[in-house]
Amino acid sequence: MRDLRNHGGDILDRVARGEHLTITRDGAAVAELSPLSPPGRALSVLLEARRAIPAVDPHALRADIDEIVDPSW
Numbered sequence: 001m002r003d004l005r006n007h008g009g010d011i012l013d014r015v016a017r018g019e020h021l022t023i024t025r026d027g028a029a030v031a032e033l034s035p036l037s038p039p040g041r042a043l044s045v046l047l048e049a050r051r052a053i054p055a056v057d058p059h060a061l062r063a064d065i066d067e068i069v070d071p072s073w
Helices: 001-005 008-016 043-050 058-068
Strands: 020-024 028-032
Touching: 001 008, 008 020
Parallel strands: none
Antiparallel strands: 020 028
């Protein structure tokens, strides 16, 4: 805890660079300090990306699979 109080800025810099730290009090772990996950993508961005994916013809897909996979499976 003393290091966190005295060197808080340095510790947060380490966490910002991706380091995961355990905070202890009297030698016992009491908390973990880790970087935040990156923000998720907006639904509208995901839907727009989905539109760029070509449609799959299930019959053609099945024919391709049958051509590759050993039928004895």
